[in-house]
Amino acid sequence: MYWVKNTSGKRDAMLTFALISFIVVTFNILVATFGEISFKDWNISFKPMDAATMTAYLAATFTAYVSRRWTDKRYDSDDDLKAKKD
Numbered sequence: 001m002y003w004v005k006n007t008s009g010k011r012d013a014m015l016t017f018a019l020i021s022f023i024v025v026t027f028n029i030l031v032a033t034f035g036e037i038s039f040k041d042w043n044i045s046f047k048p049m050d051a052a053t054m055t056a057y058l059a060a061t062f063t064a065y066v067s068r069r070w071t072d073k074r075y076d077s078d079d080d081l082k083a084k085k086d
Contacts, residue, residue: 006069014065021061025054 003011004019032048049057 012065014061014068018058018061018065021057025049025058028054 002016003013004016006012006015028046028049031046034046036043036045
């Protein structure tokens with residue numbers, strides 16, 4: 001599995017999930033502006049997500065990411081403290 005790296009250079013699952021949710025919501029907004037795409041006999045229609053659904057989708061992943069980063073910063077492990085001293 002590929003995980004996006006955070007600013008510390010560590011692989012970060014929550015940052016990956018936040019990025020994926022941002023891409024999904026942004027993609028939905030973009031395709032919903034077209035409404036429908038037709039090619040020969042093939043039609044596909046796009047409906048916009050409800051604003052509350054998009055907010056909940058983005059807020060949950062972003063809040064989890066920020067709270068995990070805050071916890072990491074506040075409660076550095078002993079290994080991290082040793083590495084900072086060296």
